[in-house]
Amino acid sequence: MNSNIAALARLIYPAEAKELIDYDVVSNLPPGAPFRGPGGPVVCFALEQAVDEAALKLSVDPIDLRRRWDRNIQRRRLYDWASGLAVWRTRHASGAEHGRYRRGVGVAAGYWPYFWQPGCEVELAVRDGRLVASTSTQDIGNGARTVLANTVASAFGLEPHEIEALVGDSSLPEGSGAGGSRTTATLVPAALAAAHQLKDEIRRRSNRPLGDSPDWRAVLAGIPNLSMKAERPADRAPAPGINSAFDAGGMMGTIFKWILRRFAQFAHLEAGAGTPSAVQIAEVEVDMLLGRVRVLRFHSGLAVGRLAAPQLAHSQAEGSIIQGVGYTLYEGRQIDQASGQILTTGLEDYRIPGIADTPDMDIHFDESGFEHVPGGAVGLGEVATVPVAAAIANAVHNATGSRVTKFRYARTVCWRR
Amino acid sequence: MNLHQTSPEFRAGGTDLSERRRSGISRGEIVDLTPTDTMTGVEWGHDGAARIGGLVSIETLASDARVRTASVGLAAAAAGLATPQIRSVGTLGGNLAQRSRCWYFRNPHLACLKKGDPVCPARAGNHLYGVAFDLGPCVAPHPSTLAAALLAYDATVTTNERSDLTLEHCSAMVPTGPRTTS
Numbered sequence: 001m002n003s004n005i006a007a008l009a010r011l012i013y014p015a016e017a018k019e020l021i022d023y024d025v026v027s028n029l030p031p032g033a034p035f036r037g038p039g040g041p042v043v044c045f046a047l048e049q050a051v052d053e054a055a056l057k058l059s060v061d062p063i064d065l066r067r068r069w070d071r072n073i074q075r076r077r078l079y080d081w082a083s084g085l086a087v088w089r090t091r092h093a094s095g096a097e098h099g100r101y102r103r104g105v106g107v108a109a110g111y112w113p114y115f116w117q118p119g120c121e122v123e124l125a126v127r128d129g130r131l132v133a134s135t136s137t138q139d140i141g142n143g144a145r146t147v148l149a150n151t152v153a154s155a156f157g158l159e160p161h162e163i164e165a166l167v168g169d170s171s172l173p174e175g176s177g178a179g180g181s182r183t184t185a186t187l188v189p190a191a192l193a194a195a196h197q198l199k200d201e202i203r204r205r206s207n208r209p210l211g212d213s214p215d216w217r218a219v220l221a222g223i224p225n226l227s228m229k230a231e232r233p234a235d236r237a238p239a240p241g242i243n244s245a246f247d248a249g250g251m252m253g254t255i256f257k258w259i260l261r262r263f264a265q266f267a268h269l270e271a272g273a274g275t276p277s278a279v280q281i282a283e284v285e286v287d288m289l290l291g292r293v294r295v296l297r298f299h300s301g302l303a304v305g306r307l308a309a310p311q312l313a314h315s316q317a318e319g320s321i322i323q324g325v326g327y328t329l330y331e332g333r334q335i336d337q338a339s340g341q342i343l344t345t346g347l348e349d350y351r352i353p354g355i356a357d358t359p360d361m362d363i364h365f366d367e368s369g370f371e372h373v374p375g376g377a378v379g380l381g382e383v384a385t386v387p388v389a390a391a392i393a394n395a396v397h398n399a400t401g402s403r404v405t406k407f408r409y410a411r412t413v414c415w416r417r
Numbered sequence: 418m419n420l421h422q423t424s425p426e427f428r429a430g431g432t433d434l435s436e437r438r439r440s441g442i443s444r445g446e447i448v449d450l451t452p453t454d455t456m457t458g459v460e461w462g463h464d465g466a467a468r469i470g471g472l473v474s475i476e477t478l479a480s481d482a483r484v485r486t487a488s489v490g491l492a493a494a495a496a497g498l499a500t501p502q503i504r505s506v507g508t509l510g511g512n513l514a515q516r517s518r519c520w521y522f523r524n525p526h527l528a529c530l531k532k533g534d535p536v537c538p539a540r541a542g543n544h545l546y547g548v549a550f551d552l553g554p555c556v557a558p559h560p561s562t563l564a565a566a567l568l569a570y571d572a573t574v575t576t577n578e579r580s581d582l583t584l585e586h587c588s589a590m591v592p593t594g595p596r597t598t599s
Contacts, residue, residue: 334520336542341527343520343543348436 004039007256009047011249012111013070028340034327036320037112037382041327041389048108048390049403056094062107062394063088063279072248073241074303074369075109078279081301081364082107088281095401102286103296104399108390109279112383113245114370115269116185116232118261121173124152124194125227126202127164129220131156133191134166137175141319142183142381143312144175150309151188151375155195156216173229180269181276181379184308186232189374193230201228238273238372245275274370276383277303280321282391283359286399293396295325295359298388302363304380305370317363317384324388326353332408429472429511432503437516441525442532456510459484468575471510475563479504494566512563513574518546519557530554 006020034041055062063083070076082088091105125132133148145165153160166172176186202223203210210219246253260269281299286292298321307313330351334343344350370376393404425446428434437443450456456470459481467487469478478484479496498504498512521527521539528534539547540556547556574582 334543334545336521336527336538338538338542339527341524343524343527345524349518349520349523 005043007249007252008039008043010252011113011245012043012047012109013066014248016250017069029335030342032333034385036323036385040110040112040382040386041324044108044110044387044390045393045407048110048387049393049397049405052106052108052394052397053403066109070109071241072111072275072277074275074277074366075111075279077366077368078109078277078301078303078364081366082279082281082299085281085299087283087297087299091398094398097399100287100289102288102399103284104286104395104397105281105283106391106394106396106398107279107281108387108394109277110383110387110390111245111275111277112181112379112386114185114272114274114276114373114378115180115182115260116189116235116272116373116378117176117182117268118232118270119174119268120176120186120190120232121229122148122175122187122190122194122232123173123227123229124191124198125225126198126220126223127225129222130162130164131158131220132164132166133194134172135175135187135190136167136170136172137183137187138168138178140178142178142379143309143316144178144183144187146309146312147184147187147377148191151191152195155192155199156220157213158217162217176232177268181382182269183379185272185373185378188308188377189235190230190232192374193233194228197228197230198226201226233374235272235374236372242274242369242372244271244273246271247273248275272378273372274305274378276305276378276380278383278387280387280391282388282395284392284395284399286396288400293329293392294357295329295392295395297360297362298325298391299362300364300384301366302380302384303366303369304383305373305378306367306376307365308375308377313365313380314363316381317365318361320381320384321361321388322353322358324385325357325359325392326351327385328389328392328407329353330357330408427514429508430474430503430506432499432507432511433515437523440523442516442523469509472508474505475499475507475509475512476501476504478509478563488566488570490569491563491566494562498562509563512561513567515560517555517557518560519555522557 003022003024006022009018009020033039051066052062055065058065061083063079067076067079087105088107097103120135122133122135131152133152135148137144139145144167146160148165149160149163152163167175176182202219205223244257246257249256257271260271279301282295283297285294285296300317300321302317330353332344335341336343370378389407396404423445425448426434426443428447428449434443450472452472456472458470459473460468461483462468465487467484475495475498479492481492485492495504499507516522517531519529519539520543521537522529522531528536528538530537537554537556544556548558576582
């Protein structure tokens with residue numbers, strides 16, 4: 001219900017060129033959507049395959065074709081990275097492979113809006129010489145604790161393990177929801193603001209000047225307990241050419257952005273400037289006899305600002321690829337048509353990728369473009385999975401010469417031939 | 418609940434049984450098997466044939482040097498099964514005697530002949546992974562990978578009651594309780 005497919009398709013590439021329509025199919029089943037970036041992988045699967053098809057018809061490099069119309073600064077830098085990869089430069093023409101096992105390379109681009117949640121707070125306290133950062137945000141795998149600890153540690157010249165990060169308790173200061181890739185973009189600026197206020201307060205209470213860069217470890221050890229709480233500040237003015245994805249979407253984008261902010265009970269989201277973007281290249285091998293698709297290698301270029309927690313960001317980017325591979329090739333809710341009962345209710349029956357299905361993964365981060373966000377970091381959990389299915393489908397076409405128009409039905413391209 | 422869900426069951430590795438206990442598909446008494454040397458060992462005859470005990474773990478089949486040389490297909494099938502944890506506790510006997518993986522059997526809210534119900538909704542319903550050849554009332558294939566490899570080696574099964582059963586006999590015997598015919 002309440003499909004966002006057409007709206008999401010409107011916000012990438014110039015809006016004027018697209019005539020979009022979507023509709024809900026009402027049935028006796030519970031609604032379903034990709035868990036990360038709801039609607040996003042579906043949009044890309046259709047749109048990016050259409051772009052690939054257009055490039056083939058025009059005999060143009062698919063990346064060059066996107067460059068012709070895509071004004072987004074972040075994606076343009078990722079196009080440069082992708083077109084420089086050896087695997088892209090040496091790919092063969094679509095359908096040039098013969099025999100049982102055919103390999104192919106495909107590209108797809110995608111985005112997810114940059115959201116942050118107004119009104120969220122981080123409290124930073126000195127307790128017995130230790131720094132404790134707290135907010136009620138829950139951590140469902142988005143690394144909220146590590147992001148808090150890293151941010152506070154670097155502000156005070158300490159090690160992350162020296163910071164205690166408390167989350168997941170509603171008695172703590174109001175934190176952000178764990179959805180919409182908003183957690184990092186909300187917590188980092190609030191934590192930096194709290195660190196700034198705490199330093200000011202410590203300097204104010206100190207009976208001797210602390211200097212520009214004191215040894216905070218020693219300072220903290222010698223002061224009584226105190227705490228400061230800061231709200232997530234608004235962003236600074238963005239650099240020229242950095243717009244919100246919604247601003248690129250014409251009148252509809254403006255209305256959508258206003259609705260998100262106005263009806264706080266539904267979303268409570270502020271759509272900021274800059275578009276977290278992904279350009280990805282998949283290398284696949286298709287077994288034409290058994291209809292099996294293996295993703296051999298996957299190159300993921302992500303423009304998501306400065307990394308607030310580099311190791312976690314890397315892991316998040318890899319997890320997004322694995323989840324995207326599952327969504328494309330394996331996942332599927334099976335139902336009993338007569339009763340509407342869901343038959344795949346557990347991991348026993350609901351196929352997700354295992355380690356043997358996981359490709360070699362190459363992650364490239366482009367860290368610029370979000371300098372107007374305090375700390376420079378935005379979320380990446382959703383944008384990193386949005387184009388995966390489309391990149392795999394374009395690679396299957398490059399390998400076999402056939403289009404995959406349904407998820408999980410790659411094998412039909414083999415049986416048709 | 419019916420007779421099939423409350424009848425006693427043997428437990429070997431218990432990997433699938435624990436899942437069926439949780440879902441409520443299995444509710445009868447559990448009978449643990451007391452291991453004997455014959456049940457836990459692999460004996461080699463003068464003709465080079467192996468006699469593999471029912472409680473031999475799948476991991477043993479996958480890693481045993483002699484099995485790997487003499488029956489490479491069986492070892493490969495064992496090595497490809499499930500996960501390392503499951504392979505280390507799951508047994509050959511349990512793998513051969515495992516219950517149907519049919520969604521309708523596994524879902525406590527749906528009817529199934531093997532749960533004693535009079536109908537098979539899978540036959541007209543969602544049978545994406547159903548049998549290719551319709552040879553009996555149940556439309557779910559036997560789920561054992563090891564059975565396929567053992568069939569290829571013309572293996573036979575010996576039980577306390579009978580000796581030299583073919584796998585075909587065994588798979589027909591697996592559903593406990595009264596047989597239902599269409």
